Amino acid sequence: MSVRHALLSLLSEGPKYGLRLREEFEQRTGELWPLNVGQVYTSLQRLERDGLIESDAEEADGRSSQKRYRLTGAGWDELTGWLRAPSGVTPPPRDELVIKVMVASTVPGVDVHEVLQTHRRHVVETMQRFTALKSRADEDDIGLTLVADAELFRLDAAYRWLEKADALFRRSGVPGNGVTAQGRPGSGGAARGGGGRDVTGSGVGTERATARD
Amino acid sequence: MNQPAIELQRVSKVYGSPPDQVRALAEVDLTIRYGELVAIMGPSGSGKSTLLTIAGSLEEPSEGRVVVGGIDLAKASRNDRAKMRRRLIGYVFQDFNLLPGLTVAENVALPLELDGTGARTARSIALEALDRLGLGERAGRFPEQLSGGERQRVAIARAVVGDRRILLTDEPTGALDSVNGEGVMRMLRTACRDGVAGVVVTHDSQLAAWADRIVFIRDGRVVDQTAPPPGPDSLLTGGEPSRGQW
Numbered sequence: 001m002s003v004r005h006a007l008l009s010l011l012s013e014g015p016k017y018g019l020r021l022r023e024e025f026e027q028r029t030g031e032l033w034p035l036n037v038g039q040v041y042t043s044l045q046r047l048e049r050d051g052l053i054e055s056d057a058e059e060a061d062g063r064s065s066q067k068r069y070r071l072t073g074a075g076w077d078e079l080t081g082w083l084r085a086p087s088g089v090t091p092p093p094r095d096e097l098v099i100k101v102m103v104a105s106t107v108p109g110v111d112v113h114e115v116l117q118t119h120r121r122h123v124v125e126t127m128q129r130f131t132a133l134k135s136r137a138d139e140d141d142i143g144l145t146l147v148a149d150a151e152l153f154r155l156d157a158a159y160r161w162l163e164k165a166d167a168l169f170r171r172s173g174v175p176g177n178g179v180t181a182q183g184r185p186g187s188g189g190a191a192r193g194g195g196g197r198d199v200t201g202s203g204v205g206t207e208r209a210t211a212r213d
Numbered sequence: 214m215n216q217p218a219i220e221l222q223r224v225s226k227v228y229g230s231p232p233d234q235v236r237a238l239a240e241v242d243l244t245i246r247y248g249e250l251v252a253i254m255g256p257s258g259s260g261k262s263t264l265l266t267i268a269g270s271l272e273e274p275s276e277g278r279v280v281v282g283g284i285d286l287a288k289a290s291r292n293d294r295a296k297m298r299r300r301l302i303g304y305v306f307q308d309f310n311l312l313p314g315l316t317v318a319e320n321v322a323l324p325l326e327l328d329g330t331g332a333r334t335a336r337s338i339a340l341e342a343l344d345r346l347g348l349g350e351r352a353g354r355f356p357e358q359l360s361g362g363e364r365q366r367v368a369i370a371r372a373v374v375g376d377r378r379i380l381l382t383d384e385p386t387g388a389l390d391s392v393n394g395e396g397v398m399r400m401l402r403t404a405c406r407d408g409v410a411g412v413v414v415t416h417d418s419q420l421a422a423w424a425d426r427i428v429f430i431r432d433g434r435v436v437d438q439t440a441p442p443p444g445p446d447s448l449l450t451g452g453e454p455s456r457g458q459w
Binding site (some may be wrong): 117118120121124125128131135152153155156160163167 | 424438
């Protein structure tokens with residue numbers, strides 16, 4: 001979430017002092033994204049510089065926390081435009097987890113299923129923390145629930161992707177444990193797995209990684 | 214640390230006979246304690262439902278030892294196992310299984326009455342359980358007057374009514390939408406905070422995340438489990454959480 005636009009939305013309710021803006025920002029994002037004082041006041045200075053907000057000149061003793069800010073016409077336009085602007089729904093240019101899983105399928109001696117399970121565990125442990133936050137909160141605290149749910153749905157998508165990746169690797173015969181991946185040409189598992197790795201692993205990995213760069 | 218409610222020791226389960234044997238569970242070791250909510254996760258066919266039915270003494274293992282509520286199931290008589298199931302264990306499955314002709318309170322009181330408790334006592338215990346789980350106002354309604362989420366919560370109340378301290382659930386939120394599913398998980402959490410040992414079998418990571426511990430099962434084996442949660446405060450340390458790394 002953009003700090004700038006969060007501040008603009010808080011000021012859309014009426015003029016507010018810098019200190020109060022900081023407190024309200026923390027409350028409304030469920031205290032999940034605490035800001036340091038500097039972040040709020042730097043953003044306020046920039047918004048003022050850009051003409052999107054203005055402060056009461058008579059109270060300006062140089063300290064942003066004590067100044068009272070209000071939205072300008074340009075600020076309104078910026079805020080209402082931002083609310084309707086497309087959000088970043090396109091995938092990030094490089095997703096580290098995707099790269100790791102593809103690479104894991106090509107590195108000799110590495111069990112891709114074990115790597116996938118490790119990430120599944122990481123993902124679900126993070127989900128447990130967000131869920132604990134949600135369960136401790138008041139059921140009526142919609143702000144906190146929304147913020148926590150946004151993370152939970154995103155992590156859930158990652159979890160499902162890891163499950164599907166596992167199923168795909170299994171189907172293509174990438175070996176299921178470290179023993180067969182250690183390069184034992186005599187065993188059927190290694191021969192089948194080695195073939196799977198070469199074709200599916202590095203082929204897909206190179207192609208996708210390049211496409212996402 | 215609380216007492217163990219369920220202990221599985223090197224439990225295996227094989228269906229069929231050679232050459233068409235299917236190994237549903239392989240040497241599973243697992244302990245679930247009172248007060249703990251544990252989720253069992255795994256893809257379909259991984260053995261997670263078999264694990265639940267064996268832990269609930271609805272099925273016997275091919276090998277290994279199962280101890281439930283301090284009772285070694287292999288050494289208990291059929292009668293004792295049945296009594297243990299009735300008194301100690303509550304089951305919640307995807308279907309609500311509430312009886313349509315009985316009110317909510319009567320549905321919850323029914324297992325107690327079947328076990329010999331007098332009607333009046335059973336009713337007051339049922340009302341107390343409904344109250345504790347936030348369903349007191351629904352006691353006089355019939356199942357069809359409730360939403361799907363409420364029906365499933367009544368099923369949980371019925372499963373924990375009386376002294377039953379072990380709650381075994383298989384995809385307990387079934388086809389509920391996510392808000393109602395969450396209500397069911399909140400209620401399971403509440404029951405476990407009151408000392409119940411809860412097990413949730415699910416493939417849904419958002420539901421599993423309500424558990425204290427998540428056990429991953431694959432091809433009949435326990436392959437991994439989560440570390441004890443460090444608490445939500447750890448989310449506050451890194452600014453925007455986990456951004457850019459999923």
